[in-house]
Amino acid sequence: MTHERTREIYDRALSVLPGGVNSAVRAAPQPYPLFARKGDGGHVVDADGNRYVDWIQGLGPLLYGHDLPEPVTAAVQKRVAEGPVFGMPTELEVEHAEFVTRHVPSVEMIRFVNSGTEATVSAVRLARAVTERNKVVVMQGGYHGAQESTLVEGDADHPKPSTHGIPQSFAKHTLPVPFNDAEAAKDVFEEHGDDIAGVLVEPVQANSGIAYPVDGYHETLADLCEEYGSLLVWDEVITGFRVGGLGCAQSKFDIDPDVTTFGKIIGGGFPVGAIGGKTEYVEQFTPSGDVFQAGTFSGHPAAMAAGLEGLKYAAEHDVYDHVNDLGRRLREGLSEIVAERAPEYTVVGTDSIFKVAFTRADAPPQDDCCANGCRQDPECARFGACPKRGTDAARMETDRYARLFRPAMRDDGVLVSQNQYEANFVSYAHTEEDVERTLDAYREHL
Numbered sequence: 001m002t003h004e005r006t007r008e009i010y011d012r013a014l015s016v017l018p019g020g021v022n023s024a025v026r027a028a029p030q031p032y033p034l035f036a037r038k039g040d041g042g043h044v045v046d047a048d049g050n051r052y053v054d055w056i057q058g059l060g061p062l063l064y065g066h067d068l069p070e071p072v073t074a075a076v077q078k079r080v081a082e083g084p085v086f087g088m089p090t091e092l093e094v095e096h097a098e099f100v101t102r103h104v105p106s107v108e109m110i111r112f113v114n115s116g117t118e119a120t121v122s123a124v125r126l127a128r129a130v131t132e133r134n135k136v137v138v139m140q141g142g143y144h145g146a147q148e149s150t151l152v153e154g155d156a157d158h159p160k161p162s163t164h165g166i167p168q169s170f171a172k173h174t175l176p177v178p179f180n181d182a183e184a185a186k187d188v189f190e191e192h193g194d195d196i197a198g199v200l201v202e203p204v205q206a207n208s209g210i211a212y213p214v215d216g217y218h219e220t221l222a223d224l225c226e227e228y229g230s231l232l233v234w235d236e237v238i239t240g241f242r243v244g245g246l247g248c249a250q251s252k253f254d255i256d257p258d259v260t261t262f263g264k265i266i267g268g269g270f271p272v273g274a275i276g277g278k279t280e281y282v283e284q285f286t287p288s289g290d291v292f293q294a295g296t297f298s299g300h301p302a303a304m305a306a307g308l309e310g311l312k313y314a315a316e317h318d319v320y321d322h323v324n325d326l327g328r329r330l331r332e333g334l335s336e337i338v339a340e341r342a343p344e345y346t347v348v349g350t351d352s353i354f355k356v357a358f359t360r361a362d363a364p365p366q367d368d369c370c371a372n373g374c375r376q377d378p379e380c381a382r383f384g385a386c387p388k389r390g391t392d393a394a395r396m397e398t399d400r401y402a403r404l405f406r407p408a409m410r411d412d413g414v415l416v417s418q419n420q421y422e423a424n425f426v427s428y429a430h431t432e433e434d435v436e437r438t439l440d441a442y443r444e445h446l
């Protein structure tokens, strides 16, 4: 396997794109990122013509792999042929909104935007406007896109921007707390409750090693929001239409958020985001309300067609059965391999998301562990050692993953997540053979 062409393109890219890429995480692969030429089902082909089983799947949006189902492709091509954008509403946006409100329990009304980031920006603005309060609670190590209110680290007493370019005077309105820590959530509400506009939380922390919620945690957040009059904002950009099927993670965990942000799968592989929720809140966006929200490309016909037709296809076929079944096989197979070859590591993930977290835990036997990915079972001997929150990922064997394991997998023709933080995604195009090949590669290289 050679990467001559990739190296050549990367060399050129470094002169004209910062870091050679247009989104930071794409440069994470060591020693350099592969350049994609094309996709083929569950596989991707790089610029040198090398083929890989692809578990990156566009970082989440691709429920169908790289070949969209025929009706999806047809709908997108038709829209493109009829003109890219109008500055006028289309019936397609209405149809997509009808589909989402029919399937996602808490969503009565929705505003489409162009990225997950844009969705969380607007959701925070909405929460602040509705409550007339400034502070937002976020989870340490969570991810809500590249936006000012959530790129904040530290703790509730000492929040600070997690990147250059954000004034400390912005960061002071953000209260980071540890995910899965009900006491910390109660404390922050006790101290700041009357100033808290909302809590922004991912149902499963899927951008930072995949932390599954402990029993009762989301209920605690929901109760606190209710008690203090704050908005519960679920960021389902990654879990939406992946975890919990068409009902999203909120149907799986039986939580009724006030506002939900979407992205990724809801646009079927095209740029998209959305803010959904109770009518009384979402209607506060302009023009029905006073919270300014707008976008030249919002509700873009190609993204609406891909998203809607993709979800309709999932409603009529065994899509979620297939991806969740392969996800379970991967997690079960990986659990066996890890028990044998790397007992300090932890298999995480749910539905069609999976990962081996390179935890440094002492190695109690894995025999009684959740075989289908960590479920935070308090009875499990490893309960104290499995990842509880996003910040745990930073303490994992990140170098071993990035410098040894991932390149070895790549050279074996299997692309797994670009670093220890991101998740792996199963698509409808993946096969049992892909699963077996991948398990063989893990067995070889772990």
Ligand SMILES: *Cc1c(COP(=O)(O)O)cnc(C)c1O
Residues within 6 Å of the ligand: 114, 115, 116, 117, 118, 120, 143, 144, 145, 146, 202, 207, 235, 236, 237, 238, 263, 264, 272, 273
């Ligand atoms: C990907 C992601 C975002 C950001 O979405 P973009 O489309 O990349 O702006 C926000 N929140 C979560 C949970 C995500 O996974």
